[in-house]
Amino acid sequence: MILFALFLGLFNACRKEDSPPEIRPSQTNNNGAPTPYSLQLPAHFNLLPPPNIPDDNPLTVEGVELGKKLYYEKKLSQGGPFEGRACASCHLQSKSFYSNSPFSMEVIPHFNLAWSNQFLWEGKIRGSLEDVMLFEVNDFFEADLSAIREDAKYQQLYANAFTDDSINSKNTAYALAQFFRTMISANSRYDNYLKMLWGGNVEGAKLSNQEMRGMEIYLNEGKGDCFHCHGGLDNPLLTNNAYVNNGLDQFPDSGLAKYTKRAEDLGKFKTPSLRNLLFTAPFMHDGRFVTLEEVVDFYADEVVLNSPNIDGNMLKVRRLNRQERSDLVAFLKAMTDSSYTQNPAFMP
Structure with missing residues (x-):
């Protein structure tokens, strides 16, 4: 009970009466620029450090939209060892973006990863969500992006999301990272x-x-x-x-x-x-x-x-x-x- 009281005191000391905290990434308001996306954090996440959002990948409405579409896109695995699969093939929303693993290690569910700086069970990737998404695109899926490059809908989505509208590994990973930052579970x-x-x-x-x-x-x-x-x-x-x-x-x-x-x-x-x-x-x-x-x-x-x-x-x-x-x-x-x-x- 002593420990419980200490934690309660900590919460009361840090309590705020205003609305839940927001993160508003800086964004140049040039005509045609992507629309800033405000990440609304649950109030009880206030004691956590804010998620790291790199200056070169601010959250945008268009970036998150593209990232979500790529998360479910089987074309992302074309030509690689997991051809015909998408991120969502192993990470099912109905199971908290988890599924039983076909590999020797269990699948790690996808939620609240915006607060991580090292990833995977064995810590193979250290850094940001951008780093681990680059690993997923280049090394895990070994993505051949040609089918996505030829898709007119994706051409428009990438143009909407990035001032450099290239359909390449970096922009693909950065869009996925933006979507991952929105995947917050906080309602138990x-x-x-x-x-x-x-x-x-x-x-x-x-x-x-x-x-x-x-x-x-x-x-x-x-x-x-x-x-x-x-x-x-x-x-x-x-x-x-x-x-x-x-x-x-x-x-x-x-x-x-x-x-x-x-x-x-x-x-x-x-x-x-x-x-x-x-x-x-x-x-x-x-x-x-x-x-x-x-x-x-x-x-x-x-x-x-x-x-x-x-x-x-x-x-x-x-x-x-x-x-x-x-x-x-x-x-x-x-x-x-x-x-x-x-x-x-x-x-x-």
């Missing part, structure tokens, strides 16, 4: 709770008594102690976006070390968000756990303490009885934002 019942803490007038379902007990376990260093990696009441992303070894195996997969070539990074994988878990089973980078109950049991009973580079928070003893485990699972489910899976702004 737990979000409603945070909004009320923030001082907002929130309508909608509240947390149940069981979910409130689960939240106390989540925030309690002597119980669940989940917040060190997945964020407390001041972090609605529900991840610290760090790379850690959570003690899955005595001889873990390479993880981050695959790219850094450093022994101290062996077994470290990206901490996933706990948001929308009802849509994103199975869990862990390799999908080894099918249910949330299995995940909670692992952290309570099965952490491999001699796993190399194990994160210090994994070495704590988590003594949770059956009721406490059930309460924690109930709270995790309350982080589900079903509206995100039905938001027409993200539909083709």
